[in-house]
Every structure is written in C-alpha cells, then in structure tokens.
Amino acid sequence: MTPIETEGSTARAELRLRLVFGEGAMIGPGKADLLELIAQTGSISAAGRAMNMSYKRAWMLVETMNAMFRAPVVQSARGGAKGGGAVLTETGAEVLRHYRALERRCADLGGAEIAAITALLGDMSDEK
Amino acid sequence: MTPIETEGSTARAELRLRLVFGEGAMIGPGKADLLELIAQTGSISAAGRAMNMSYKRAWMLVETMNAMFRAPVVQSARGGAKGGGAVLTETGAEVLRHYRALERRCADLGGAEIAAITALLGDMSDEK
C-alpha cells in the first residue's frame, strides 16, 4: 500500500508496475492495494471506501482476480452478524506478497536509472 | 519497443512500468515507445502511425514531455524538403536509454517474483 518511492536530490519519483498476462488479465497497483486493504479490513466495501473506490468497482476487480488465478484470491461471505465479510485466501496472500516483493526489488535495484531520469526533470515548481 | 517479457513454464507475462513524478508528469511504455519510434522514423506522424496512435495524441505526448523535462526531448521542424521532421535530442535519448535500462533490470532481477505470480494463474485457455 505504501507507495514505492525513490528519492533523488530534490524530486521524488514513484515507480508503478503492472504485470500483463494478456487480454484484460493483469495486476497493478490498484488491484494490489485492494487486496491489501481487504486483508486489513476484512471487507470489500470497507477496502473500497479506504481507497476511495466505489464498492461496485472493488467488487468487479475482485471478481476479475478470482477468475484469472487458479484459485480465488478473496473469499467472501454474506449475511451473518456483521452482514458478511471477505478475507484473503492463501493464494491471494501469495500474490500480494510476491507483488510487493517485486515492487521493492525494482525500486531498490532500479534506483540508479530512476535517479538518472529524475535528474533530467524540470523545475516542477510553477508548472501548472 | 520490444515488450519486456519473462517466460514461465507455460504462461508469459509482460512487465510494464511507469515512473510517476506527480500531477500528470509521468513516463511509461507509451511515451517510451513513442520516443523510440521517433528516433527510428524521424517523424512524429510516422511514429504515431507505426504504433497505431493518432498524430494528435502523439503530438500531445511529445508536447507534454518537452514541457516536463529541463530540456526538450524531441526537436521538431516543419517545412523543408520532406515537409519537416522530428529528432530526439540528447536529453530525449538519455531518457529513453535509462528507461529501457530500468525495464531490462526489473524484468531480469524480478524474474523470480514474476514467475511466482505467473505460476498461480489459471488455465488461460478457454477464458473468454
């Protein structure tokens, strides 16, 4: 969830990465954050609210992910004392873990190139 | 230009990455490919056609990039024998070079995590 950033002398750059498997099957920052927030909150709707995303969109993303992996990444239940809830499956936790690890690695090991590009940026001050 | 791919046992995954500097200032696969094609073709419109992008969009992206870096990345000229043209500046070439290097590094060094996630994918065969 915490944005992966690398700091140059002054400007900051955030490295976002996305794994594309083909034909709408992909995972990026949005789905990763959603997974993490579902794990934290135990609810799809709460996760959506936390990242300022409509429940429907959050639910659709979950549906997509559940369909693209061998096993569901989120197990949801409705009804019950608190109305229902959702939890990460083992598969979901693994996906998230590997994605975060990949993020960290890229941010760390790519620091030189990122710094090189950042150094070429403009003032970034009054640029409306 | 060539998509960065890593191969698992069966499925393929393409790793796309984007550097976000803030407020619409960013660079990703689209702008990188555009830069590369401009360098190859010597023309904004030709580059746009080559990647199936409208001239307007290509031109807007170039304008954005020229504004966000300390120095322009593309120098364009109109008129002349062949009607005009566009070339990468030194800055543009550097940006592209570093971006490609970053791509390669991430794809190489992140191979383990990418493979781990890819291994969790579904059949990918009849999934409409």
Place this chain on the structure above:
DNA sequence: TTTCGTTATGTTCGCGCGGAAATATCGTGT
C-alpha cells in the same frame, strides 16, 4: 422474526478522452 451491514447485481447518466477530419503554416526543391 426483526434488525442490520455486507455481498451481489442491474440500470442509468454524465463527462472526459481520444479519434477523425479540417485547416493553417512552414521551408526546401523544382
């Protein structure tokens, strides 16, 4: 059995993004 909060699902609407097309501009050849 009533309540309650969540999951699950459909429908409608607005608007921004991008594509297409039209037009102007420029500078070197011929």
Place this chain on the structure above:
DNA sequence: ACACGATATTTCCGCGCGAACATAACGAAA
C-alpha cells in the same frame, strides 16, 4: 512561383468507463 509533405492546431462527435443510485439476497444475533 508553385508544389509537396510533415508539423501544428482547432473543432466536432461518439463511445466507453466509471460514479451514482437502486435493489435484492443473505444469515447470525438480539
């Protein structure tokens, strides 16, 4: 002077994506 080909810039339009709204289903606890 004229033609050519690419840049530069505007206007118009459609369409898709997501927001917002509306319901239904659900199941444990009180």
